[in-house]
Amino acid sequence: MDDLDKEIFIDFFECKNNWVNFANESDSFEGNHRSAESTNCVGFRDAFADPMYIEFCTVPRTRFVYPYRKNFIEKLRKLSSGKAYVLFKETNDLIEKYGWCTFDMG
Template sequence: MPEFHHSRIKGITASGLIYMDDQDKEVFIDFFVCKNNWVNYANESDSFAGNHRSVESTNCVSFRDAFAEPRYIEFCTVPTTRFVYPYRRNFIEKLRKLSSSKAYVLFKETNDLIKKYGWSTFDMG
């Protein structure tokens, strides 16, 4: 699975996300394709009990985990594409054994932009 630092994300639109890959080439992640892939994954997985999901019943395009180290948002591309949010903790965060608040702010900002355009992410944490 390709994994990139979130700073590689260059934009999020109603139809998808644009990022720069390891060769500094612009790559487009199509949210409509991700939605189809998410439905296929959820229907084939034993991890998702319940009704058979349809493309019409969801707008989910990725998985997210705010409690993982580092935090991530993983899009349902083939193979999946993960963006990580790693940051060093400040002194107080280390003392209290808390995660980096800066990482959370940036993670939430990305997730909020995805939601702004009508898409959703599946919470893994």
Template structure:
């Protein structure tokens, strides 16, 4: 699975997330495609209860985990694409076993931009 530092994200629109890959080429993640892949994944999985989902009933395009180390947001592209939010912890964060406050601020900003544009991610943590 491709994994990128969140600073590689160029922007989020109503339809897509744009980022730079390893070769500094601009890449577009199509949210409609991610939603379709999410629905297929959930319906094929034994891990989710409930009726079959459809693209008409969800705007979920991936998953997120603020408690993972490092935090990440993962999109249901093929293969999946993950953006990580790693930062060194300050002494208080280290003592309390918390993720970096700076990392969380960027994590929250990206998640808020997704929601502002009408999309969601499944919370794993």
């Protein structure tokens, strides 16, 4: 579900192709001969960013932030960084459980 409570489908095969294209065209990554067959990378993650995030290479990109606070009341409650990391790690572990990965930016 996105911020507007609309159901969104994330196609990891599409994300993988988009990640390969981005990495090959970017000056931030060494080399430019990656192929979709050589990776299962579908996006980026950064546990040291504020806030932490996992971002998928959809068009446009889809970013999950930790802690996520949808409204003012949730902002007031402030999820502790320890719990936010647990949620971040659970999401990343699920991605890896099914054979995918994200590029570590942090």
